[in-house]
Amino acid sequence: MSGLYFLGTGGSVATAERDNTSLLVKQGQELILVDCPGSILQKIKRLNFNPLKISAVLITHIHTDHVYGLPSFVHSLMFEDFLVRIYGSEESVDFCRKLLDMFHLLKEGLKIQIEFLSLKPGERAQLMDSLEIRTFRAPHHSSSLGYHFFFRKARKELIYSGDTATDSLIFKEAKEKDFLIHDCSAPSRFFQEHPSLYSMHTHSLELGKFSKEAGVKCLIPCHFFGEFKYSLAEIEEEIRRSYQGELIIPRDYQEITI
Ligand SMILES: [Zn+2]
Numbered sequence: 001m002s003g004l005y006f007l008g009t010g011g012s013v014a015t016a017e018r019d020n021t022s023l024l025v026k027q028g029q030e031l032i033l034v035d036c037p038g039s040i041l042q043k044i045k046r047l048n049f050n051p052l053k054i055s056a057v058l059i060t061h062i063h064t065d066h067v068y069g070l071p072s073f074v075h076s077l078m079f080e081d082f083l084v085r086i087y088g089s090e091e092s093v094d095f096c097r098k099l100l101d102m103f104h105l106l107k108e109g110l111k112i113q114i115e116f117l118s119l120k121p122g123e124r125a126q127l128m129d130s131l132e133i134r135t136f137r138a139p140h141h142s143s144s145l146g147y148h149f150f151f152r153k154a155r156k157e158l159i160y161s162g163d164t165a166t167d168s169l170i171f172k173e174a175k176e177k178d179f180l181i182h183d184c185s186a187p188s189r190f191f192q193e194h195p196s197l198y199s200m201h202t203h204s205l206e207l208g209k210f211s212k213e214a215g216v217k218c219l220i221p222c223h224f225f226g227e228f229k230y231s232l233a234e235i236e237e238e239i240r241r242s243y244q245g246e247l248i249i250p251r252d253y254q255e256i257t258i
């Protein structure tokens with residue numbers, strides 16, 4: 001049985017309802033963590049999962065809201081007999097190594113074992129017997145990677161864009177796929193007011209249009225900016241102007257069955 005659990009669904013500015021975006025992917029008893037902002041252990045425990053079941057941490061990029069909780073995550077588990085693999089681009093993995101080293105979390109004598117594994121765009125990695133990933137480029141930051149998950153048992157595919165500007169290659173990757181979790185930072189009017197956003201993020205009107213063209217089966221918009229005032233009804237309305245497939249606008253702690 002596979003499932004997705006949102007530990008956060010917000011952008012870099014958290015709100016009372018939404019923390020920075022991160023995701024747990026569950027396959028059988030094992031867990032994969034995608035990005036590592038704050039209070040990860042507490043969030044995992046709140047969902048009644050065991051953090052020691054995390055076999056891999058995938059980092060999308062090294063902006064603060066996606067990695068700042070990593071030292072705390074490792075620190076909390078440093079005396080556990082636990083191996084964690086940290087995957088990301090070379091730049092992300094180097095950054096994570098430096099970040100953990102700065103907090104003296106790589107020194108001898110700690111029980112936790114950490115492996116750093118860097119991936120190039122297009123490279124594959126087998127995370128578990130029946131779960132494989134393939135990375136792709138995401139135009140957002142020099143360290144950015146998106147992740148394409150292949151759930152072999154469930155025969156489902158999930159594309160996780162991470163933070164990204166709208167990019168036709170990502171929608172090619174997502175063509176007729178089961179799930180697309182995509183940057184949807186704000187409704188279009190905020191991008192018109194702040195045009196610099198176009199090179200970094202995606203708005204809901206464009207996300208709907210591209211998802212329709214790609215024939216995405218289930219669209220899950222995410223990474224909602226907390227610094228702008230808008231309702232999720234506005235996001236939904238803009239997406240629905242073109243996209244008519246299944247749409248899930250996730251809350252923090254929401255579970256989605258694969
Ligand atoms: Zn972000």
Ligand SMILES: [Zn+2]
Pocket residue numbers: 061063140141163
């Ligand atoms: Zn970012």
